[in-house]
Amino acid sequence: MIPHDSLHDTRARHLARRWFLGECGVGLAGMAAGTLFAREGRAAAAPAAEPLAVKPPHFAPRAKRVVYMFQAGAPSHLELFDWKPQLAKHDGKLPPAGLLDGYRAAFINPNSALLGPKFKFQSYGKAGIEMSELLPHTGRIADDICLVRSMQTDAVNHAPAQILMNTGSQQFGRPSFGAWTLYGLGSEADDLPGFVVLTSAKGTSGGASNYGAGFLPTVYGGIPLRTGGDPVLYLSNPKGIDRETQRASLDTLSRLNTLALGRFGDPEIAARIQAYELAYKLQASAPELMNLADEPKETLDRYGLKDPGEAGYARNCLLARRLLERGVRFVQLFHEAWDQHGNLTKGVKKNALDTDQASAALVMDLKERGLLDDTIVVWGGEFGRTPMVQGGSDGRDHHNRAFTMWLAGGGIKAGHVHGKTDDFGFNVVEAPVHVHDLNATLLHLLGFDHTRLTYRVQGRDYRLTDVHGTLVKGILA
Numbered sequence: 001m002i003p004h005d006s007l008h009d010t011r012a013r014h015l016a017r018r019w020f021l022g023e024c025g026v027g028l029a030g031m032a033a034g035t036l037f038a039r040e041g042r043a044a045a046a047p048a049a050e051p052l053a054v055k056p057p058h059f060a061p062r063a064k065r066v067v068y069m070f071q072a073g074a075p076s077h078l079e080l081f082d083w084k085p086q087l088a089k090h091d092g093k094l095p096p097a098g099l100l101d102g103y104r105a106a107f108i109n110p111n112s113a114l115l116g117p118k119f120k121f122q123s124y125g126k127a128g129i130e131m132s133e134l135l136p137h138t139g140r141i142a143d144d145i146c147l148v149r150s151m152q153t154d155a156v157n158h159a160p161a162q163i164l165m166n167t168g169s170q171q172f173g174r175p176s177f178g179a180w181t182l183y184g185l186g187s188e189a190d191d192l193p194g195f196v197v198l199t200s201a202k203g204t205s206g207g208a209s210n211y212g213a214g215f216l217p218t219v220y221g222g223i224p225l226r227t228g229g230d231p232v233l234y235l236s237n238p239k240g241i242d243r244e245t246q247r248a249s250l251d252t253l254s255r256l257n258t259l260a261l262g263r264f265g266d267p268e269i270a271a272r273i274q275a276y277e278l279a280y281k282l283q284a285s286a287p288e289l290m291n292l293a294d295e296p297k298e299t300l301d302r303y304g305l306k307d308p309g310e311a312g313y314a315r316n317c318l319l320a321r322r323l324l325e326r327g328v329r330f331v332q333l334f335h336e337a338w339d340q341h342g343n344l345t346k347g348v349k350k351n352a353l354d355t356d357q358a359s360a361a362l363v364m365d366l367k368e369r370g371l372l373d374d375t376i377v378v379w380g381g382e383f384g385r386t387p388m389v390q391g392g393s394d395g396r397d398h399h400n401r402a403f404t405m406w407l408a409g410g411g412i413k414a415g416h417v418h419g420k421t422d423d424f425g426f427n428v429v430e431a432p433v434h435v436h437d438l439n440a441t442l443l444h445l446l447g448f449d450h451t452r453l454t455y456r457v458q459g460r461d462y463r464l465t466d467v468h469g470t471l472v473k474g475i476l477a
Helices: 006-023 027-039 085-089 136-140 158-167 177-185 243-264 267-290 297-303 313-325 344-368 435-445
Strands: 065-070 121-124 129-132 145-152 195-201 330-336 375-380 384-389 396-399 403-409 416-418 428-430 455-457 460-462
Touching (some): 065 158, 065 344, 129 136, 136 344, 145 435, 177 435, 267 313, 297 313, 297 344, 344 403, 384 403
Parallel strands (some): 145 416, 195 330
Antiparallel strands (some): 145 403, 375 403, 455 460
């Protein structure tokens, strides 16, 4: 277990001793106790360490940053990544009885007829990885990615499944993967948040819980950047306040907060100090970050951006690369558009058109700039879709027993397919990978033993993988 940061230790010490001795009418006893603590080298008046300072992991990492392209709503693995000729052959027929033992779908009757894949598949790259005809750009990076066809999860509805994927729990209040990463490694960005969130389409059903700090100090949570106007609300100074006046005000506020931090040791005070200072720096750095006018036309074309100011998924992918270049530790894109209970053919085709080119462009861009080797790239949603039909003849229900994600970058086996589902894409039959296993493996690539990256709260040590998770060695290079 890595040592808790000094804020965590200081908070317990202050609230347990200093608050009692200083506030409960025993001032002389407090003075005596302070003297004893000082002799032991534990005087608590010293300011807490910088919570976002760069920290070493448990062992040498394969990667030091993450970009997570979260396709919320659950992309259909059967239309995109997992070709099933038998499913096509049995289109319109009832599924085999044994297939449905103990199974309960989210909405449909499990005995609904099977629905064949709506699109053709083809082989891509030297590795010959089979993917949908809808993914020609992802096909161009087939030799750089690892396709995990054996993903599994516990939840069957969007919000709990998204929160489980991102925090390791279906319940609200746990720290997100990005927050754990920032807590463990710190940030290398001087004038930007260490964990940035970019959204397109509808955002996420799970909301801010997908990228929040949970019970960790809030300084580790994700910071959403807006695609229009100020990147962060109220970033610009109001009329009549110039840069010098603002700096003087912040310095005064910082001195007051530092006094309070020295007295109480509350990590939220440190987070507040950090937030004010970061906002001040963002006033200069954010406009430059968000301005894509300096990007060459060939780069914009690669991402499919006709207008550099056009908000959307493609722009967010390009912004993700710019953020990673500037030292941001964790960038997460949320694009909730994949919930095709009906209109499957049209919906999946549109979503692939919106995301395929920019997702692949980000991987190629990182590779050309020498960043892919130590960056983990993750693409996927919260679960898959049923082989059975919903909505008459053109829809699929939620399916948690089997789905597909792809990974690339630092320490990931490239040009590889991991795991296998049955002939209908219903159950995993080879090398299952649970959400907890995936998170354990991603933390391993960042240099952490997932069982030791913990934070003590409510009387016990918590971790991203809770009490689960096994390293998936088959996807490691």
